Amino acid sequence: MSPKSKGVEILSIGTELLLGNIINTNAQWISEQLSQLGLNHFRQSTIGDNCDRIIKAIQEISKRSDLLITTGGLGPTPDDLTTEAIAKSFNVTLFERPHLWDEIKQKLSNSKLQDDSSSLRKQCLFPKNAQIINNPRGTAPGMIWEPIKGFTILTFPGVPSEMKTMWEETACDFIKTKFSDNYSFYSNTLKFAGIGESSVTEKINDLLNL
Template sequence: MNAEIIAVGSELLLGQIVNTNARFLSQQLAELGVNVYFHTVVGDNPDRLKQALTNAEARADIILLTGGLGPTKDDLTKETIAKHLNTKLVMNPFALHSIEQFFARTRRIMTDNNKKQALVLENCHVLQNDNGMAPGMLYKQNEKIYILLPGPPKEMEPMFMTYGRQTLLKQLDTNEEIISRVLRFFGIGEAALETEIEDLIDSQTNPTIAPLASDGEVTLRLTAKHPDKNEAISLIDDVEKKIRSRVGQFFYGYDTTSLMDEAFSSLKTKGLTIACAESLTGGKFQEQFTAIPGAGDLLKGGIVCYSNEVKMDLLDINPLTIEQVGAVSEECARDLAINVANKLNSNIGISFTGVAGPSESEGKPVGTVYIGIYLKGNEPIVEKVELAGSREAIRTRAVKFGCHFLKQYLTNAQVEQS
């Protein structure tokens, strides 16, 4: 079956927000074997939305709409669809109760227009909203499936995953299990990875192989269909084995994991604490690390040592090191990692120093990065990488490389817990 995604909201056309909903839904529909050939964005205008619906109906079996389910006058999605399909909107008691409970719990006054969010298409399948107020819905008419979802991603994504996905699967009337697995790679570009497995991609049927590049990483989504779930998993296992036999040295995890998640897991498994000295990255490593639940058990703390004075005064970097080889150097990165571990009484110290741009520093080109790692009882290491891209991209990729080198280091290091 074919689908079209219609994002409703003038804020999208004005560039005030990015349409991440279309990307998310396209990925999910691909896993279900549904082709998405068109993305449409339309403002908060009933006439233009009606035209977008007419266009979509001519070329798609499933029409997904995001946005326009709220309480204000410009939220017109379900009203426009009800009129377009010549059906009624009715009050959903469960949704209304949930909205009333929300206002009671937050001790806010509920205005009458909030009741509008509990209106749904008559005879639709209601999709519960566990993270907001407006419910979603699935409605079928004339062999077309209409799915209405809220605009905020924090509401839309869990609603689709918890309720919409299974409800849509039932409508697809298939006895096949559809299983997907994402393989994550770092340290190899999309073109290089694709070259290594080009014959597998060219001959793909079931499972399918879908490459996707993100910031400094590459993922492969493997999707298999089979009436027997175990057979679908087996099909994916076979393809994964072939892929990893060629590029396995760059593989680091599955599905939604990240390089930071994997580094965190390595530290937790070995019972190690970490401290950070961040010059180039300005606290980015610690920010991402502390986003993971349980970070307080592993992170001792860190020092953002952006200036040379802080490097010398707080982290005891020898002024001669700064004078002779510079702050952007192997020697400085090494000493920062050792000294931050000792000063903060941590098992491990990690440091970042480099040139993010826009211009060179200390005679070193933009993108020059040194990452130091020290585990007590082991020799420190310093990894030098040459990165490209914007200032922000260099800093972001430096953190990823730090996670990558940290995990590698922990795999080979001898642990002496303090």
């Protein structure tokens, strides 16, 4: 990203994260990938499955960041609200992608899916001009969408194996091409024994002030 860029944010969505039912490994993994791409990653947020709060968070992020990466909330249940909330954040209508419904039926081969009212069908709804991120390991696709100039959103499901595969097959190249300057961030871990933190600070003060 250029020096004038506003950076990247990660938004993890799911009440189970706030309750401590699961550990948010997705944000950690994405952070590592962003560092390898040399992107300025300034903030991470976690929010529950509440449409109004998700909308507010997305609208705030759109004013301060170039790229938003979300995980969670792409499934078929009523509390999976991510795509709906993103669309409402920018007053955009969702449209069905019929080919995605065909793909879901092929993946699951379940007779119940022939019912057009299946809850899984909501996973086929996206903003009209969104690019679909294929999900080879599950039924919930993600998307790449620029709702306003200079702000892009990438969405991923919360299942780590699905998210990682989608990142590696589609998102990584997109992010690298559009946002990365082909640099990487590196860090070193220094271990000390028998010396206090304040003493170490004094000895490496020139490094800390870079």
